[in-house]
Amino acid sequence: MSLIKSSLARKYVMALSGLFLVIFLILHVTINLASVFSPEFFNEASHFMGYNPLVQFLMQPILIAGVIVHFVMGFVLEIQNRKARDVGYVKYNGAANAPWASRNMIYSGLVVLAFLALHFYDFWVHEMTYKYIEANPQDPTRYYAETVEKFAPVWRTVLYAVSFVLLGLHLWHGFASSFQSMGVNNKYTAGFKKFAKIFAVVVPLAFAFIAVYHHLNPITH
Amino acid sequence: MKLYLKIWRQKDAKSKGAMVDYTLDGVEEDMSFLEMLDILNEDLIAKGEEPVEFDHDCREGICGTCSLMINGRPHGPDSLITACQLHMRSFNDGDEIVIEPWRAKAFPVIKDLITDRSAFDRIQQAGGYISVNTSGRPVDANAIPIEKEHADDSFNAATCIGCGACVAACKNASAMLFTSAKVSQFALLPQGQVEAAERVQNMVRQMDLEGFGNCTNTGACEVECPKGISLENIARMNREYLSATLKG
Numbered sequence: 001m002s003l004i005k006s007s008l009a010r011k012y013v014m015a016l017s018g019l020f021l022v023i024f025l026i027l028h029v030t031i032n033l034a035s036v037f038s039p040e041f042f043n044e045a046s047h048f049m050g051y052n053p054l055v056q057f058l059m060q061p062i063l064i065a066g067v068i069v070h071f072v073m074g075f076v077l078e079i080q081n082r083k084a085r086d087v088g089y090v091k092y093n094g095a096a097n098a099p100w101a102s103r104n105m106i107y108s109g110l111v112v113l114a115f116l117a118l119h120f121y122d123f124w125v126h127e128m129t130y131k132y133i134e135a136n137p138q139d140p141t142r143y144y145a146e147t148v149e150k151f152a153p154v155w156r157t158v159l160y161a162v163s164f165v166l167l168g169l170h171l172w173h174g175f176a177s178s179f180q181s182m183g184v185n186n187k188y189t190a191g192f193k194k195f196a197k198i199f200a201v202v203v204p205l206a207f208a209f210i211a212v213y214h215h216l217n218p219i220t221h
Numbered sequence: 222m223k224l225y226l227k228i229w230r231q232k233d234a235k236s237k238g239a240m241v242d243y244t245l246d247g248v249e250e251d252m253s254f255l256e257m258l259d260i261l262n263e264d265l266i267a268k269g270e271e272p273v274e275f276d277h278d279c280r281e282g283i284c285g286t287c288s289l290m291i292n293g294r295p296h297g298p299d300s301l302i303t304a305c306q307l308h309m310r311s312f313n314d315g316d317e318i319v320i321e322p323w324r325a326k327a328f329p330v331i332k333d334l335i336t337d338r339s340a341f342d343r344i345q346q347a348g349g350y351i352s353v354n355t356s357g358r359p360v361d362a363n364a365i366p367i368e369k370e371h372a373d374d375s376f377n378a379a380t381c382i383g384c385g386a387c388v389a390a391c392k393n394a395s396a397m398l399f400t401s402a403k404v405s406q407f408a409l410l411p412q413g414q415v416e417a418a419e420r421v422q423n424m425v426r427q428m429d430l431e432g433f434g435n436c437t438n439t440g441a442c443e444v445e446c447p448k449g450i451s452l453e454n455i456a457r458m459n460r461e462y463l464s465a466t467l468k469g
Contacts, residue, residue: 006425007435008462077435081393084434086326090227090240091319093293094392097444103392105437177438183460185453 010077015181017070018174022199024063029203032210039144046143050127071113078106101173108170115163122150151214160211168204175200222248222314226261228273229321231330234337238330240319250310254297255280255287257309258320274333280305282447285382288389289334290321295386295445303384303447323385325394327431340431341383341399347427348420349403351412365411375409378402380448387442387450393434398442400428401458402450408461418465425462 031049034042049055094103101108126146130136151157175196179189223246231238245261252260255277262272278286287304291297297307312318320334328336379402387398404421407413413420436455443452 005429006462006466007429007433008425008459009466010435011459012463077437081395081434081437084326084394084432085324085392087324087330089290089293089321089324090229091290091293091321094441096294096298097390097441098392098439102437102439173438180438180452180456181436181459183456183458183463185456185460189456 007080010073011181013069013073014077015178017066017073018178020066021070022171022175022178024066025203029206033206035144035147036210036213042147043141043143047138047140050131050143051138067116071109074106074109099173101169102177105170105173108166111163111166112170115159115167118156118159122156145219148214148217148219151211152218154215157211157215161208164204164208164211167207168200171200171204172197222250222309222312222316224248224257224312225315225317227317227319228334229330230273230333231322232332234329234331238333240321248309250308252309253280253305254289254291254307254309255305274335276335277305282306283382285384288323288336288338288384288386290319290323290389292319295323295389296384296447300444301447301449303382303386306447323389325385325388325433327394327396327433328385328388336385338383338385340433341385341396343431344396344400344424344427345383345403348416348423349407351407352416353412367410371409374453375406378405378409378450378454381406381446381450382448384447386445386447388433390441390445391434391436392439392441393437395436395442396428396431396433397436397455397458398446398450398452400424401454404458404461405454408457417461418468421458421461421465425458 031042031045034045151160176193179192179196184192223244226243226245227240228243229238230241243261245257245264248257248260255275258273258275265272276286276288278284280287282303282305285303287296289296289304291304291307296302296304298311299307322328322330322334323336323338325336327340328338331337381399381402383399385399388394388396391398404424407420408417438452438455440452443450
């Protein structure tokens with residue numbers, strides 16, 4: 001019981017749900033990259049993810065729960081943290097002792113959350129409608145064309161790219177910070193943290209590249 | 222040099238405070254920051270005004286009493302020193318200096334720049350000790366071998382003077398650096414390991430009860446700590462707490 005109430009437990013929840021979402025990002029970016037290099041593999045992988053019952057009815061709800069736990073706990077912590085300083089400073093030089101990304105996780109997180117709403121509307125709602133409301137037959141070849149078409153408008157490509165920059169900033173602090181929250185401190189910690197920083201740059205860049213690539217390379221019939 | 226000071230003035234804990242402007246001339250660069258405030262107070266007393274109340278004791282950086290937020294940074298612009306070790310050579314003629322008390326719900330202002338930091342005492346009382354019977358019989362200090370690395374880390378954690386700069390610097394007013402230093406100093410030594418699980422749980426519980434914020438690993442506390450207490454202590458406390466709680 002003491003674990004549920006404690007400030008440290010809330011940090012463990014943030015760290016573990018964040019690490020879980022990082023693992024999901026690896027899977028997501030790998031499949032998305034296939035849309036650039038092998039549309040056939042992209043179609044196959046997307047079809048598998050869209051129709052495999054284990055993915056649809058077990059992994060997908062766990063993923064959604066992971067996202068909800070992460071942002072709800074983020075808001076809870078933010079509210080508590082604001083309460084902990086009831087009278088603010090007239091002059092507070094936060095930039096002198098901590099990087100921007102670490103001080104603004106709530107804002108980078110809010111942008112990512114707003115992006116997720118758009119992203120869910122673009123792809124998830126579309127999938128649910130296609131499969132369960134319109135009850136269309138399975139078509140394992142549709143995914144590549146649908147994805148490329150999504151990035152035809154400039155506004156969506158720009159919104160996605162900007163959101164990925166904020167995702168990068170969120171990961172820049174969050175991924176490395178999760179090791180600290182879980183109390184990891186051994187001879188591998190420096191290596192973990194370096195890997196986390198590289199991840200925070202490479203993965204969002206890859207996502208942004210995919211969006212821009214499809215915008216610049218529309219399907220011509 | 223001539224300085225333009227903006228100082229938080231608050232009559233007592235219940236009153237609403239405000240920033241008040243003062244102009245102070247004749248400040249020498251060899252003066253310490255607290256000596257500069259002494260000069261200001263002499264002027265105020267001569268004018269029949271109430272002097273600015275601020276905490277100070279040893280004035281040599283070891284007691285942890287002085288506690289000033291200077292231009293938005295705890296203990297001012299320099300690293301690894303307390304406000305009493307800060308000298309006016311760190312400022313220039315004509316500078317504006319904003320001086321505020323530590324800001325945290327758990328450190329309420331008593332008067333002007335003085336805050337009540339007894340929350341730290343209560344965290345310490347919750348577990349920052351070892352229960353051993355002592356006697357007049359001297360025991361060989363080296364009777365229990367301790368790894369050099371552990372002895373060093375424990376000593377470094379023990380250099381925390383409990384000034385509260387970590388809380389003041391943290392955007393969340395978190396007391397994790399202080400609490401973790403006190404946990405670590407004992408957790409690393411065999412004498413402290415007997416009560417280790419109970420200690421970390423009790424100290425964290427008290428820290429939460431006092432109303433400090435959560436740690437978001439920004440590292441501001443480590444940068445502003447006058448004793449250079451490392452963030453590694455927080456990782457150690459997180460680990461100790463997790464293991465203590467899971468073991469029940």
